Amino acid sequence: QLRAGTITTVGAVVLDIGNPFFTEVARGVEDRLAEDDFTLMLASSDEDPARESRYLKLFEEHGVQGVLVVPSSDDLDPLLEMRARGVNVVLLDATSPVPDLSSAAVNDVAGGQLAAAHLIATGHTRIAFVNGPHSIRQCRDRYAGALRAFDAAGLDARDGLVEITAPSLNADGGEAAMLSLLADPAPRPTAVFCVNDLVALGVQRTLRREGIAMPTEMAVVGYDDVNFAGELATPLTSVRQPKHQLGYRAADLLLAQHEQGDRFHHEQVQFQPELVVRASSSPG
Ligand code: RIB
Numbered sequence: 557q558l559r560a561g562t563i564t565t566v567g568a569v570v571l572d573i574g575n576p577f578f579t580e581v582a583r584g585v586e587d588r589l590a591e592d593d594f595t596l597m598l599a600s601s602d603e604d605p606a607r608e609s610r611y612l613k614l615f616e617e618h619g620v621q622g623v624l625v626v627p628s629s630d631d632l633d634p635l636l637e638m639r640a641r642g643v644n645v646v647l648l649d650a651t652s653p654v655p656d657l658s659s660a661a662v663n664d665v666a667g668g669q670l671a672a673a674h675l676i677a678t679g680h681t682r683i684a685f686v687n688g689p690h691s692i693r694q695c696r697d698r699y700a701g702a703l704r705a706f707d708a709a710g711l712d713a714r715d716g717l718v719e720i721t722a723p724s725l726n727a728d729g730g731e732a733a734m735l736s737l738l739a740d741p742a743p744r745p746t747a748v749f750c751v752n753d754l755v756a757l758g759v760q761r762t763l764r765r766e767g768i769a770m771p772t773e774m775a776v777v778g779y780d781d782v783n784f785a786g787e788l789a790t791p792l793t794s795v796r797q798p799k800h801q802l803g804y805r806a807a808d809l810l811l812a813q814h815e816q817g818d819r820f821h822h823e824q825v826q827f828q829p830e831l832v833v834r835a836s837s838s839p840g
Contacts, residue, residue, distance in 0.1 A: 564594045566810060567615030568624040569608050573600045575754055576782040577799060584803025585624060592811055601628045603692060609634055616643055622810045624648045646810045650693055652824050660806035660825040664694050667795040667829035668701020671749045671777045674831055676709045680747040684718045686733040686759060687751045688725045695751055718745055722755055730758025738766060753778035753785050756792055775837040791834035798827050
């Protein structure tokens with residue numbers, strides 16, 4: 557029987573392995589762990605704190621050397637308690653609010669601002685934001701960034717930013733959100749910013765089926781810049797996150813913590829996103 561406690565293993569819980577963003581992040585984790593002959597156990601919380609804690613308990617029972625967690629809620633107490641029991645913990649894709657807990661994240665407020673500022677700069681004043689629930693930190697921060705872009709341009713977001721909550725953070729969620737936007741009798745936005753590229757995939761699929769031209773009738777911007785973003789029939793403008801680097805650095809922090817124990821100095825690493833403009837938002 558293979559027992560994780562007898563080999564050097566790290567557990568990671570991400571929100572959704574089905575999202576290529578997390579697959580690329582996990583690849584970075586795995587590459588760093590492999591350098592030190594550690595192996596990775598990977599699970600999805602599906603944004604459900606109960607599911608997240610079930611996996612963490614399982615990892616702890618298996619005697620892992622540490623855990624990397626993309627938190628599914630703002631309540632970090634269970635993670636701090638886990639650490640107090642001697643398990644190494646690093647937050648992934650979230651910034652630790654406490655100095656003695658390490659984390660690796662990307663600045664999502666800046667990312668949301670980049671996306672909305674690009675759409676405003678290309679002439680859009682009524683922009684839909686297909687988002688997820690604000691209980692998810694990434695969704696909340698990207699929305700805050702979009703609000704900042706409206707403020708910076710001297711525009712009133714109450715008139716110009718139309719938020720729609722997708723029922724799920726994937727292509728089907730994007731499709732459902734887009735259909736509800738198209739059915740709305742209110743003046744139709746001329747651009748849509750999607751909280752991630754999977755959602756943008758569903759939005760694009762819907763626009764194509766409804767015969768709405770991109771970007772002339774509707775510009776589309778995604779988030780993450782996953783591997784398929786530039787390969788779509790209408791290549792997708794997206795906010796690029798350094799996915800591999802993010803995972804690699806988080807694993808690096810965890811291994812350093814494992815090795816140095818009490819001598820380890822906690823770090824909150826933050827990467828910056830970058831806008832990649834493609835045909836879905838650029839008529840030229
Ligand atoms: O799951 C929500 C989003 O958070 C992902 O698409 C990715 O952008 C992550 O940061």
